[in-house]
Amino acid sequence: xxxxxxxxxxxxxxxxxxxxxxxxxxxxxxxxxxxxxxxxxxxxxxxxxxxxxxxxxxxxxxxxxxxxxxxxxxxxxxxxxxxxxxxxxxxxxxxxxxxxxxxxxxxxxxxxxxxxxxxxxxxxxxxxxxxxxxxxxxxxxxxxxxxxxxxxxxxxxxxxxxxxxxxxxxxxxxxxxxxxxxxxxxxxxxxxxxxxxxxxxxxxxxxxxxxxxxxxxxxxxxxxxxxxxxxxxxxxxxxxxxxxxxxxxx
Numbered sequence: 001x002x003x004x005x006x007x008x009x010x011x012x013x014x015x016x017x018x019x020x021x022x023x024x025x026x027x028x029x030x031x032x033x034x035x036x037x038x039x040x041x042x043x044x045x046x047x048x049x050x051x052x053x054x055x056x057x058x059x060x061x062x063x064x065x066x067x068x069x070x071x072x073x074x075x076x077x078x079x080x081x082x083x084x085x086x087x088x089x090x091x092x093x094x095x096x097x098x099x100x101x102x103x104x105x106x107x108x109x110x111x112x113x114x115x116x117x118x119x120x121x122x123x124x125x126x127x128x129x130x131x132x133x134x135x136x137x138x139x140x141x142x143x144x145x146x147x148x149x150x151x152x153x154x155x156x157x158x159x160x161x162x163x164x165x166x167x168x169x170x171x172x173x174x175x176x177x178x179x180x181x182x183x184x185x186x187x188x189x190x191x192x193x194x195x196x197x198x199x200x201x202x203x204x205x206x207x208x209x210x211x212x213x214x215x216x217x218x219x220x221x222x223x224x225x226x227x228x229x230x231x232x233x234x235x236x237x238x239x240x241x242x243x244x245x246x247x248x249x250x
Contacts, residue, residue: 021052022210055179061210063182068189069205076197078106078171080138089139089232090132091224092152097121100128101228105194107236112188114196114232115139119225124152129158136163143167145235147227162164169235173227175214181230182208188233194240201225 004020021027032035034052065116080086090102102118118131132155136144144163146156148170156170171177188194189205196202204225209218217223233239 023198054123059080061207062184063210063215064189064205066206068192069202072192072195073198073202074195077117078113080140081106084115084139086110086115087131087232087236088135088139088144088151089228089230089235090144090146090155091227091231092128092147092150092155093121093224097222099222099224100131101224102132102135103225103228103232104135104141105229105232105236107238110237111195111243112233112236112238114194114201114229117199117201117225117228119200124132125154125158129155129162132159133162136166139164143169143235145169145171147171147173147231147232149173165189171231171234178215181234181240182226183235184239185226185230186236193230193238194233196229199225201229 004023006018007016009015010125012114021033027033030197037052085107087105087107088102089105091100093100099121100123104116105112106115116135118128118135120128120131123131136159142168144159146159146168148153148156149172153170156168159166160168173181185194200222204217204221204223206222207218208223208226209216217226
């Protein structure tokens, strides 16, 4: 609120309160709190304003903290486990330099561990469908999430037809839903609830940026693994742990 205090009850019945530093009896006693914090923590003004005032400029701002990405980059690729619970996130592309990425995650003890990934570019729809189908056959995911924008709808229809016993969710990526998914991914990274092998995933997470209200990779970089991971988390039980529920599914 305007007084720096916000409170609400989340979907699980937990009462939550957010306090701006101006509403804190100690921090607000220093009218130059931001400047003081900048000196104490050796932060730039841009970073300090983002961290403590949630003020973002129109220039590129990396979304995922390097320390969080580093902490979550561990482990290796894993073969299917008949006792494992798997989910699959798919970001599709057939033209240009973008990749089609299918990311398999194992949900265990309240966290998702990325265990396998298909990543190809400049391939036909049939080629990519075959690669994704092999992952579905091997890992028997509980559900598959596919972006339905662009060529994605073809993938949704073909996967639903070929694998009628597997739930295929099509995700409409709008400005609002993308922001929500990226926020959920950021939460999962900061809480170390998603882990992944050292791979192109790390590189793409580190450069993923926010430019004004737009999220994406800077020119010359890719964000396909980032989006596949965002879809993976959205279709997994982590979606309900984060307390955000507003995505539009078909």
